Amino acid sequence: MSDDAAAPRRFDDAAAAVAHAAALYDAACARIRDGLAALEAGTLRGPVDACYPFVEIEVTPQQLNVDARVAFGAALDAGRYATTLTRPDLLGDYYREQIALMIARHGSAVTVGVSDQRIPAPFAAEAQITALSPGAAARLPDHFALPDLRRIDDAIPNGTHAPAPGEARPLALFSAERTDYSLARLRHYSGAGPQHFQSFVLLTNYQRYVDGFLDHARAQLGRDGFTALVEPGEVVTRPGGAEQGARPAQLPQMPAYHLQRAGGDGITLINIGVGPSNAKTITDHLAVLRPHCWLMVGHCAGLRRSQQLGDYVLAHGYVREDQVLDYDLPIWVPVPPIAEVQVALSEAAARVTGLRGQDAKTRLRTGTVVSTSDRNWELRFRQNATALNQSRAIAVDMESATIAANGFRMRVPYGALLCVSDKPVHGEIKLGGMADAFYRERVRQHLMVGIETLRILREEGVDRLHSRKLRSFDEPPFR
Structure with missing residues (x-):
């Protein structure tokens, strides 16, 4: 030139x-x-x-x-x-x-x-x-x-x-x-190029959600504008079931699956595994694509006796014990709920479960979630009990606060809908047989709530989704 x-x-x-x-x-x-x-x-x-x-x-x-x-x-x-x-x-x-x-x-x-x-x-x-x-x-x-x-x-x-x-x-x-x-880094961690990522993202930590998403995605091809499903290794399935590409011998660290729509406003689901480190890593890199929203759909430990296995927890506050973002976003910085996301999650849960009003409260509870970096936090329950009580926490997981805090830091709308998979404080620990029965019954419904939430947000228009509460007084102009 x-x-x-x-x-x-x-x-x-x-x-x-x-x-x-x-x-x-x-x-x-x-x-x-x-x-x-x-x-x-x-x-x-x-x-x-x-x-x-x-x-x-x-x-x-x-x-x-x-x-x-x-x-x-x-x-x-x-x-x-x-x-x-x-x-x-x-x-x-x-x-x-x-x-x-x-x-x-x-x-x-x-x-x-x-x-x-x-x-x-x-x-x-x-x-x-x-x-x-x-x-x-x-x-x-x-x-x-x-x-x-x-x-x-x-x-x-x-x-x-x-x-x-x-x-x-x-x-x-x-x-x-x-x-x-x-x-x-996205290609390295997810197994496909960044051109495949969609602007609405679901993050999960269990393979069964991936299996459910793949079943749903294949059924949606050719409907509602969905044009292709892209899996790790850039294996592409199009309407009619024609598949192109070779599957990798081993999956990448955080495999991603992309249900694509023209214009890029489809759904990407990523299996981030367990723990806050992966949650921070993948959202650090997703942020440069400027997605419209990312949601965590994972499991948690319920802290209230009134909760049942399979109940939903809609996080509206977080206790950040994950530690991975403390340098980038001090823990004294509040991470507010995004109203548009919270409303969409509640409405999606009502549509999928058929429960509204007081009936919805039998399955869905809104409250504070503690995200910890210690998978065996239960072994220190006596030391943690006072803090859990003071925070009014209703659930413990390992990723939600990280995903929300990084969404706040990167100006990406965020949310978390968790499913109670055990209640260790009340003697209901996650055993193999109990877990299998729980997964069979609840995974698909939970996944469909997440997918319906993203559909609601897309149809309502993304301009209203990018909240002013994510912007500072000294802010770069670009979204």
């Missing part, structure tokens, strides 16, 4: 701005691929200059449009805002939407150009790098940028980023390099 073509250009049309950014990005990736071929051939001389595109907008005091109804897509203060961009093929719709809102609300054009941030070669040509000979691979750092963890952090979503004098304020929560890092 010539210097003139790479020079910064101003746009008052979001589609044209993103198209230009895509051309700049594609040209940079082509230079990386050509450079890798030359490296293998032994003809490469000097570093390969391939940088991310950027988008920038300047908002004057006269152009501020402080509308109390707006949760995103507007600058809260006058100034210059910028971010680097990556993967326009994947994130183009998101970029177009956010840039269009900024142009419309502030009446200011955006500038698109080439940043000074080099694209790490593994993010642009992973397969080509993997195929390099050992000698060429050893020379890779001499010619190409590699991922640099000194630049890849969460200072912006954590609210700790402070622009240097003269530096633009962040336009988005994630830089291009931070985004690329997570896109690569």
